[in-house]
Amino acid sequence: MQQFLESFLPAGPLVVFVFSIIPLMIILVYALFAIWLERKVAGHMQDRLGPMRTGGWHGWAQTIADLVKMIQKEDIVPAKADRFLFKMAPFIAFAASYAAFVAIPFSSGYIGSMIDVGVFYIVAITSLLSVSIIMAGWASNNKWSLLGAMRTAAQTVSYEIPTVVTILSVIIVTGTLNLMEITELQSGNTFLGFLPGWLIFHSPFMVIAFVLFFIATLAEAHRVPFDLPESESELVGGYQTEYSGMRWGLFMLTEYADMLLLSLLGAALFFGGWNSPFGSYLDGPLWGAFWMLLKGMILVFVMMWLRWTLPRLRVDQLMNLCWKYLIPLSFVNLVLIALWEMIF
């Protein structure tokens, strides 16, 4: 990819710029699409149509219209807020989730950076997200924001453990932290003659690992039933209460970017990443990007589906679920996968 860009772009720095801006473009277009999709999914699940007017065909331009509105809005900072932290928080949140995309292999021809500690890097950099949320909650000088921020801190720290342990169980099988290499391992070979050689089909324990991983990522992305940080019916808006206009929009963008990031990570770890589900049929760098995004979007859709079906857990039940069930289970599963690897 980089060589391809160098062949027709004149200067080196420009190549690097274009190269690194690609995930940003993907996130922005995806966010516009995903917010529209969320509204349509919600609408159809609730026996209504969702946006239908803006832009003509099924309200496709609704999110763009909202974006234009948000940009035009007055930038309000509460009088008693810590101005610097208050203004910084949304940018740090977005930077954290954007920076994580660098290690995601979008196709066999494109990965932002071939770092060898890819998965570790993603886990580390997304932790910044909770820092920014605490920053936002504290700087707002609002008790509801503070409660939301404290919940987030507890939730994110707790749920990082099952996430990391399930990722670790994948690493035991693959033996590498580089997501590109993990994806390459899953290509070509088939399992039982017809299933693609994705890691989820590797052993029954991998299915359990995926379920645990998915539940933990739901909590990491603050989606229902774990959306306590911003639970609108309890904490008004949690850490977002005092934000308006484009700063709020950035938090929104971050939330959706985070969903995509964790879904893509799940797709790369368990569902063969950019590999085609039909062996070598419909394979190649461009098809690879298509499959990767499709797999990610399917997981994003499941997250939306859950959001419009389930109620929300309480904060102590959330902790119970994590510490009493998810963490012990994920550790047991880790040991079982390690044993499976030793025996077979």
Added chain:
Amino acid sequence: MTNVKEKGPEVTLMPPIDTGKGLKTQEMVINMGPQHPSTHGVLRMELTLNGEIVTKAIPHIGYLHRCFEKHSEEMNDYAKVIPYVDRMDYVAAMNNELGYAIAMERLMDIQVNDRVEYIRVIMSELQRIASHLLAIGTFGLDIGAFTPFLYCFIEREKILDIFEKASGARLLYNYIWIGGLMNDVPADFKSDTAEFVKTFRPKIKELNDLLSMNKIFIDRTANVGVLPEKVAINYGVSGPSLRGSGVHWDLRRDDPYSIYDRFEFDVIVGKGEMGTLGDCWDRYIVRVWEMEESLKIIEQALDQMSDEGDVHEAVPKKIRPPAGEIYCRTETPRGELGYYIISDKSTSPFRVKARAPSFVNLSVLPAISIGAMVADMVAIIGSIDIVLGEVDR
């Protein structure tokens, strides 16, 4: 004012804890409302929190006070009070009108004919279903389940359509008049209502599958906000909130008004199936099954109702009741609604006092919310199902 010791539940406030390293924890006072999305209107709660645990909850009311009682005295006409009555419990306007109309009819000794009675009962039972649907839907919303709320609204819409055909209004009807009705029901009223009853039955099951039996929903509501039988009776709680605590008390059966003694129906009480008796889930499920009972009453009423009778037959030309006073109570979706009316033989009431069930039910809130978490507060307020229009009047 003499120095009256404030009565209320015993609250043990946590003293600041010194952790020994110069750090101290402190309780936080937080304002919940009046612009909070889950206080069902403009209720303000002053919560004292230890972390997320509530150690003290004080409800502050009065943000929606519209001088109902004073207005009633100044209207110079008893009939003109009815639209004000609508605006008390604005999600169960028919039941409010019925209570007022019955009180006035008892005061003036008016007998209304059977057709009027049957239409009134059908209307108020439909309204009860509509009101419970709203309560259930918003309760789900408080817990975080968005979709059941809209499913409930779809059904409620059908009831409002029936009301709109009859009275021309969708929320505040001014339909039940003293001595009769505003006008007769349209010709297709019976078939519309029968159709609704038929289509609504399966929806209750759907609602149970989606919300009532959901594991997360049960976890959030069972054993939360437990209202023991004794406390409920001492505070004068009524309606589904009282029956949720296992008390068999329903004015439709125990102090029949209108023609409720002609129908077969059960009084639903909480059984503590999912947790302790009198928790939020019990109060919730009582409302669900009461909708089923209302359907039974509507079916029987539709069968027994005749097509003969003039709804304006007993409507008085000039309302000038004899001097005297009356207290009349009826069962609204929220509980016992009482009207105390004093007449001084003029055209306007000397005094109209409404005993609003929401107001009384709200008073139990500080007693049952101690030790709950902030998220539980939302569930408790939702399960008591208050309408602030009625609390503040």
